[in-house]
Ligand SMILES: Cc1ncc(C[n+]2csc(CCOP(=O)(O)OP(=O)(O)O)c2C)c(N)n1
């Protein structure tokens with residue numbers, strides 16, 4: 001079996017789901033013949049035609065709103081944001097209409113809004129954002145953020161089959177940098193379930209998306225240099241959070257570091273910290289710490305971007321402080 | 326009101342400067358000295374230069390350029406050195422490395438840097454010109470958008486608000502045939518972008534965007550109307566994007582021959598050179614301008630190349646007024662950097678052909 005990149009994993013999921021269900025269709029800017037800015041949808045229009053792979057005007061409100069309407073009618077739209085930075089334009093549609101439609105009037109929105117997010121690519125303030133926290137605060141939405149190629153595929157298939165709206169944050173840094181042999185068959189990864197990416201006994205890192213790879217790197221360094229055994233939990237789904245997995249790792253290692261690429265204030269790490277404090281306080285041997293981006297817009301120049309975003313050595317530093325507590 | 330010979334040579338200078346500067350940036354991009362994407366305006370120089378030239382510096386007129394309006398910024402005084410430094414992410418670039426490419430500017434400079442979110446500068450420029458109106462100032466604003474950006478909610482809301490308020494604003498739609506890979510036929514069902522003016526209750530005009538004098542004339546009329554208190558004008562300039570959306574784009578979606586035809590028959594600089602020659606400007610005079618430009622760009626490149634990258638702590642400065650810097654996070658106290666080497670990421674992960 002040949003290895004498949006993160007990006008190809010997502011593409012495979014789209015192909016397989018469009019094959020399986022004629023109601024699945026894609027819409028977005030430049031996704032048709034061009035195959036999308038990152039080529040995620042490459043070949044889809046050729047295979048399924050322009051009526052199921054729709055090039056839209058530059059209108060994020062219309063893309064998301066029309067997806068919701070089509071979803072009401074039994075379709076399964078997959079809407080692409082060319083960069084997730086532009087989902088902010090559809091914030092009203094997602095948080096006011098899509099997130100509340102089922103609760104208010106019993107109309108579901110089985111749809112996926114997907115696109116590239118994240119930094120480490122010198123993309124500057126508008127091609128690097130991690131806008132998950134803005135939606136994390138909205139009941140009615142689901143949020144998925146895979147870190148591996150097989151999760152990207154399996155979660156995309158689950159998201160398309162989900163009866164509610166799933167925001168699917170792909171990480172552009174991972175698109176072509178990681179590869180994996182795909183599990184055979186109809187590979188589905190359930191939404192709402194975290195994964196233990198590395199077993200450990202002394203301290204836990206809870207993370208998701210690209211920083212998973214930095215966490216794993218830091219875990220290696222801690223093992224090699226300090227003889228400390230680090231457990232790494234990859235959340236995979238952010239909304240709903242997998243409380244069971246979080247509690248289990250806290251009870252196992254009693255020391256927790258939360259790492260995310262998004263900025264600190266109002267970030268998801270804050271909510272996780274609060275949940276741990278509420279449910280596992282007596283299990284903790286050290287305060288829960290966070291390694292996140294600094295609270296600034298993400299700058300472009302390499303020394304600035306590298307300074308703002310979490311790096312492996314930051315994680316090592318934080319782990320050492322927790323272990324020494 | 327006709328332009329003088331000197332002014333026409335100035336138009337030529339700015340168009341040529343735009344093209345040559347972008348060509349230099351392509352060289353730097355190939356040497357991996359440019360960080361991030363590179364955006365060209367090849368074949369569209371007349372739009373940016375001609376429209377910006379119709380504004381009046383002495384009245385404090387302000388414009389907001391798009392990614393293909395480097396020429397407009399040069400007309401308003403942006404320096405090649407600054408532009409190269411921006412593209413190289415240097416610490417002494419206008420944005421100190423915080424923002425990329427031509428996303429820079431300021432009120433006092435006569436141009437306000439855009440953000441990436443298309444259409445957003447239309448409401449912003451509505452506000453800029455609303456302020457002029459409220460204070461009884463003479464200032465006129467001009468905002469560029471692409472054909473694609475007209476599909477955003479921000480474009481609609483901004484132009485409508487400005488129209489209702491009769492703000493002194495000129496909205497220039499640069500119709501270059503494509504938005505990334507999407508042709509105009511998939512962007513709008515309207516016959517022309519200038520027709521959209523009817524729906525806003527404002528004048529709409531269309532002009533040949535590759536004829537710099539026509540661009541100047543149509544924009545000047547709109548600027549004069551705005552200054553007389555007659556409100557917003559929507560201008561559509563017809564042009565053609567001869568390069569890809571950015572340097573990585575192989576333009577696979579363009580019908581064969583289309584680019585070559587525009588290059589051969591409708592290049593704005595070639596066309597203007599013919600006009601100038603017809604008005605007895607000698608070829609040698611134009612070549613002397615070209616040489617001067619080359620020398621300017623050589624000097625600018627050397628200066629930009631020798632400039633330092635930013636101090637990492639610059640990242641924390643400038644978020645709020647009256648607060649020079651936000652505090653570093655605890656794990657960065659007494660460390661200025663958590664990486665030893667600042668590598669150039671290979672683009673945005675976009676498809677490189
Ligand atoms: C709101 C928003 N959606 C998507 C994008 C991504 N994007 C950047 S440029 C572009 C095409 C722009 O086309 P047009 O407005 O015609 O300008 P041109 O590039 O042709 O000058 C797209 C889709 C964006 N910048 N902003």
Ligand SMILES: [Mg+2]
Pocket residue numbers: 471472473499500501502503504505
């Ligand atoms: Mg265009």
